[in-house]
Amino acid sequence: MATISFARGVPSADLLPVDELKSAIARAMDKDATGMLLYGDPMGYMPLRTWIGDRWGFDAAGVFVTNGSLQAFAFLAEVLFAGSGGRAAVEAPTYDRTILTLKRFGATVDAYPLLEDGIDVDALEAAIKAGKTPGLVYIIPNFQNPAGNVTTLAVRQRLVDLAAEHGFWIFEDDPYGDLRFSGNDVARMVDLDTAGRVIYSTSFTKTIAPGIRAGALLLPEELRKKMAYIANQTYIGAVHFAHAAVAEYCAAGEFDKGLDRARPQLEARKDALVAALDTHLGDRFTYRAPEGGYFLWGKLEGVDCDALLPKATEAGVPFVKGSDFFVDDSGKDHLRLAFSAVKPEEMDEGIARLAQLL
Amino acid sequence: MATISFARGVPSADLLPVDELKSAIARAMDKDATGMLLYGDPMGYMPLRTWIGDRWGFDAAGVFVTNGSLQAFAFLAEVLFAGSGGRAAVEAPTYDRTILTLKRFGATVDAYPLLEDGIDVDALEAAIKAGKTPGLVYIIPNFQNPAGNVTTLAVRQRLVDLAAEHGFWIFEDDPYGDLRFSGNDVARMVDLDTAGRVIYSTSFTKTIAPGIRAGALLLPEELRKKMAYIANQTYIGAVHFAHAAVAEYCAAGEFDKGLDRARPQLEARKDALVAALDTHLGDRFTYRAPEGGYFLWGKLEGVDCDALLPKATEAGVPFVKGSDFFVDDSGKDHLRLAFSAVKPEEMDEGIARLAQLL
Numbered sequence: 001m002a003t004i005s006f007a008r009g010v011p012s013a014d015l016l017p018v019d020e021l022k023s024a025i026a027r028a029m030d031k032d033a034t035g036m037l038l039y040g041d042p043m044g045y046m047p048l049r050t051w052i053g054d055r056w057g058f059d060a061a062g063v064f065v066t067n068g069s070l071q072a073f074a075f076l077a078e079v080l081f082a083g084s085g086g087r088a089a090v091e092a093p094t095y096d097r098t099i100l101t102l103k104r105f106g107a108t109v110d111a112y113p114l115l116e117d118g119i120d121v122d123a124l125e126a127a128i129k130a131g132k133t134p135g136l137v138y139i140i141p142n143f144q145n146p147a148g149n150v151t152t153l154a155v156r157q158r159l160v161d162l163a164a165e166h167g168f169w170i171f172e173d174d175p176y177g178d179l180r181f182s183g184n185d186v187a188r189m190v191d192l193d194t195a196g197r198v199i200y201s202t203s204f205t206k207t208i209a210p211g212i213r214a215g216a217l218l219l220p221e222e223l224r225k226k227m228a229y230i231a232n233q234t235y236i237g238a239v240h241f242a243h244a245a246v247a248e249y250c251a252a253g254e255f256d257k258g259l260d261r262a263r264p265q266l267e268a269r270k271d272a273l274v275a276a277l278d279t280h281l282g283d284r285f286t287y288r289a290p291e292g293g294y295f296l297w298g299k300l301e302g303v304d305c306d307a308l309l310p311k312a313t314e315a316g317v318p319f320v321k322g323s324d325f326f327v328d329d330s331g332k333d334h335l336r337l338a339f340s341a342v343k344p345e346e347m348d349e350g351i352a353r354l355a356q357l358l
Numbered sequence: 359m360a361t362i363s364f365a366r367g368v369p370s371a372d373l374l375p376v377d378e379l380k381s382a383i384a385r386a387m388d389k390d391a392t393g394m395l396l397y398g399d400p401m402g403y404m405p406l407r408t409w410i411g412d413r414w415g416f417d418a419a420g421v422f423v424t425n426g427s428l429q430a431f432a433f434l435a436e437v438l439f440a441g442s443g444g445r446a447a448v449e450a451p452t453y454d455r456t457i458l459t460l461k462r463f464g465a466t467v468d469a470y471p472l473l474e475d476g477i478d479v480d481a482l483e484a485a486i487k488a489g490k491t492p493g494l495v496y497i498i499p500n501f502q503n504p505a506g507n508v509t510t511l512a513v514r515q516r517l518v519d520l521a522a523e524h525g526f527w528i529f530e531d532d533p534y535g536d537l538r539f540s541g542n543d544v545a546r547m548v549d550l551d552t553a554g555r556v557i558y559s560t561s562f563t564k565t566i567a568p569g570i571r572a573g574a575l576l577l578p579e580e581l582r583k584k585m586a587y588i589a590n591q592t593y594i595g596a597v598h599f600a601h602a603a604v605a606e607y608c609a610a611g612e613f614d615k616g617l618d619r620a621r622p623q624l625e626a627r628k629d630a631l632v633a634a635l636d637t638h639l640g641d642r643f644t645y646r647a648p649e650g651g652y653f654l655w656g657k658l659e660g661v662d663c664d665a666l667l668p669k670a671t672e673a674g675v676p677f678v679k680g681s682d683f684f685v686d687d688s689g690k691d692h693l694r695l696a697f698s699a700v701k702p703e704e705m706d707e708g709i710a711r712l713a714q715l716l
Binding site: 008010011013016018021022025026029030033034035036037038039040067068070071074097100101104209210211212213233234235236237238239240241242245 | 366368369371374376379380383384387388391392393394395396397398425426428429432455458459462567568569570571591592593594595596597598599600603
């Protein structure tokens, strides 16, 4: 019985742009072998920084390219919290690695409920008034991991206003924003921000391939030197050999072509998952179908998903249990289903297997 | 006036194996596109781990491949010292980034004089008896950076014995060991070690190219899980796209061919540097010519090299001032000349320019 994995937020192997990347790296070596083979700028490979700046509307001087955006977030957590401590605010639920990284560098993590329209800003504001002002607020505004929802414009604007007023940083983690398959884009916080408090994060993991490990932050000026210093001390320069391939791939227009290929494929997977859930779980499973991204999040009423997981893994249908995404004991009746790497024709069997375990 | 830089320990652009790497990455993509483009093992890309294990005589299960060996050392410093503190011992002088990394993660750094035969083991042993036992001893045994010398077998054996007796780790940092152009190899500490206290570190920066950012540790079993965990939390997997190219390059026999090309070139550069020093500085500069590696280290009697550096940089002959390699105020009359990236025909002019500033 082959495994049908709903666990990892990983692109499907059959959708990877293999030929395009193979040709991109060959062109990169022809153009700039010395630039990509010697040490480079700790802020990242300049042709890629320039392309990212142009696409996301930012001066290349503030674009910081690292070996995956997680490494960039670890640098930031070290810069902001190591040695000094402080508070960080996250959505509940949120990406599990973020919680671990913040704690690793000494932050106290406060979680605020993720409502339908985004983080509970009233609760955040009340906490600030009570003296619990965070140094950093971490938000996944588009197709949130794990919840799949989108933060509304109103909540984004309030967050940006609060950041300006209280002087905290907002980390706008946006690896999925380009993977919308229905509905309309919402303005980015970095574009609403007039006080320079938003650090926008983008990643090529979900839109090109994870193995090239390329992520980028758009850094406010105040943070650039500190981040470059810590990158220089950690790895001197990022892996320019890989990032030059990404730069060449992007410059050739392949990035947008890849998105155009991926979006309908992801939507078909989401549709197949929704159909399978309705068929096999019906009212037992409460969820909202996402308009983009990789994940569907929901509640299995009265089911202990922590206990279900080992059985599901044995049945070849692993998922991620909801409790992983909370700092406290919440989420035990929730689970996250990643539909990105499951083919539409496998969905029905996968969910049927899961339903049989209940 | 073109710059003739003696500053950076970087391979010469004209010696980079461009064609070999271009062909290696194409073969890697043909063989294992999915393996190198999806997420991978936090311990590193397995075909490269296997090749490294075979070459350096280690079980691949203990080979930990990261984005440069500096990143690996930062992981280790975090695992050993973050939150808990403790002592680390280094040679004086030693690699400047090592001192900064150890301090960054909270270690107290004790420096012991680097004598002609290696670190002053008597001083280290006396300090241990006085209660200053380090958690980690950091040694560059071959063609030391900056001093260029080689730790003798007797000193290596004593260090290994002390580590077994007192339970500290030895970090054997060996990026230059394969770049010997005269004299004989000395046994590695990792091979003398029967107590499992040596962490051997190798790097492809000096033997293939820096921009591929590939380094590896041979990890004792006790440290593997902790190191894999922290790598997973920091970047999930290393840059497999680049490391697959390295694996293919190495498997095709290009690694040894590259060493055979590099050694005589480096020796010719060292010879030209020695001749230029004798011509232009004579008795004013005291040094020992290295038998391998990238660096020549020496003393400019009565000269303040901290003050000389800005003038030398302006004259287009930057170097690294000796004081950078010490934790205290020592080394002001020393400097490090990297000969790796200076062509033999440029040496005479470079040193002549330097001599004119004195």
